[in-house]
Amino acid sequence: MLYTIIKKNSYQDSINLMLLTNAVSAMEGLEKVQIMMATPANKDIFKDAGLYTDELKAAESNDMAIVIDTKDEKKVEEVLEKVEQYLKDQSISGGSQAFETVRTWDRAQSTLPNANLALISVPGQYAAEEANKALDMGLHVFLFSDNVPMGDEAQLKQKAHEKGLLVMGPDCGTGILDGIPMAFANVVQKGRIGIVGASGTGIQEVSAIIDRLGEGVSHAIGTGGRDLKDPIGAITMMDGIRALENHSQTDIIAVISKPPAKEVRNQVVDLLHHVTKPVVTIFLGEKPETYEGNVYQAYTLAETAKIAVDIAQGKDVQADYNAGDYEVKDVQLKQGQTAIKGLYSGGTLASEAAVLLSDGLGLGTEITNEDGYVLKHKGHEVVDLGDDKYTQGKPHPMIDPETRAKFILEAAKDESTAVILLDFVLGYGSHDDMASALLPHIEYAVSFAKENGRELYVVASVCGTSNDPQDYEGHIKRLKESGVIVKDNNNEAVRTALSIVGLRVNDVQKQYKDKPQPRTTFNLTVSDEVMKLVTEKPRIINVGLKSFTDAIVASNVPVVQYDWRPIAGGNEKMRKILSLLK
Structure with a gap:
């Protein structure tokens, strides 16, 4: 049953409400829950999720809308208590601000x-x-x-x-x-x-x-x-x-x-x-x-x-x-297990991966974005999970692991998948510890494939520095200890993934030319x-x-x-x- 709570004139920024939705969704006894401002665009998201109600129809853009799908009416009060505590904690955390x-x-x-x-x-x-x-x-x-x-x-x-x-x-x-x-x-x-x-x-x-x-x-x-x-x-x-x-x-x-x-x-x-x-x-x-x-x-x-x-x-x-040794020793793949699945939180990193993969497949280097997929060819996929298609009403994948976790499981279930290719982007604004958040899903995917008689390889790069708040070296260490092949950058990670399925990029030795005559002045x-x-x-x-x-x-x-x-x-x-x- 759907329960709707409208908090009048209670504006919160979208990222706060997305993270709050994730926190509440982890509660037991809930089928679905969504917390957003009641803007026209967000009402469409409620509709798509099967959470649209008459009370929501009357809400205005400056109202916070909470829609809960649960069989237990008592859970509604628990959700409201969690919402109030979250908003209170947000207020307290900003109370001693230096501005x-x-x-x-x-x-x-x-x-x-x-x-x-x-x-x-x-x-x-x-x-x-x-x-x-x-x-x-x-x-x-x-x-x-x-x-x-x-x-x-x-x-x-x-x-x-x-x-x-x-x-x-x-x-x-x-x-x-x-x-x-x-x-x-x-x-x-x-x-x-x-x-x-x-x-x-x-x-x-x-x-x-x-x-x-x-x-x-x-x-x-x-x-x-x-x-x-x-x-x-x-x-x-x-x-x-x-x-x-x-x-x-x-x-x-x-x-x-x-x-x-x-x-x-x-x-x-x-x-x-x-x-x-x-x-x-x-x-x-x-x-x-x-x-x-x-x-x-x-x-x-x-x-x-x-x-x-x-x-x-x-x-x-x-x-x-770009030359280097990208070979992975003792690769064991079953017949038909040839596909690379690039599941990216970063749009430009996804585009770079698509260019290199397309090059390695002999398709040229021009790419297009269709529904968040920067490449889709014979089982090979590179998807930008930060695309608007995947972030409507949800946190960006650099903040929240949920969307990528689902894609990782889907890739593991696909019998053609040989390699899952991932980026971990550190820095201000990103998740506190994305490695620890995604590793249970990665480990489950690898064990699922193994139980079904397949080896599944996971290759990743970590975009960060030693001064980032998320512990750059610690991220790499945790990933490696779990069997993830970690490369120094996205370019090396993509080439390693290509090597696993027997492909490579044919690089060009660039020649030096004199500066051309400019066509105009600036x-x-x-x-x-x-x-x-x-x-x-x-x-x-x-x-x-x-x-x-x-x-x-x-x-x-x-x-x-x-x-x-x-x-x-x-x-x-x-x-x-x-x-x-x-």
């Missing part, structure tokens, strides 16, 4: 009058409106929010460019500004290598490898994954490149892009040939055969980091960074506001997820928390009327 919490933009600006950056993580339907307010206040924007329409992204970035500001995002999952981790980021030492690019696990993988190789990062300017699409035209990437070109403490620039639009990509490369500093690029899906002038084109994320480090340390750039100057952003410590108004203040406070950076709530209780019609009256 002020406000409820309006005006109050945020008066509390931190020298703020220069807004970190925005509100629901996607409100994100563009809040970002426009920040730009009008003269603030750069780090836009974590996803599900922002492409047209809104183009408008925001053009407006920012005209104002001499940067919009990083939307869907900007990772950034590092003057050593300060933003959103989901690893703890990386400061150094001479600046990064600009797709803002998630691509930046995390490259920056973490740079750190582990003994160098550091000056800035990592996130662009969002769509910046090199035609409607956007690489506005943020090109302004970010100009910023790093003018930043005296950046000696090398690394550029990371998801598969780009061809003409936009060519325009970015033309700009890079005007830059005076050495540049390392990766355009995922491209398999470069040359280095051109000061632009060193890489095939993998690990290669991107290694080239940048070699340049920083005054070493010669090698023709190939102005490399930047605004005073952008120069201040890269030469001064950020001063941040955090709009939305309070957990993002953890890394900021730990870095002794000024921050004010804007405890955002939807205007007019989330009523769209009333919100638009109020907006017009201002």
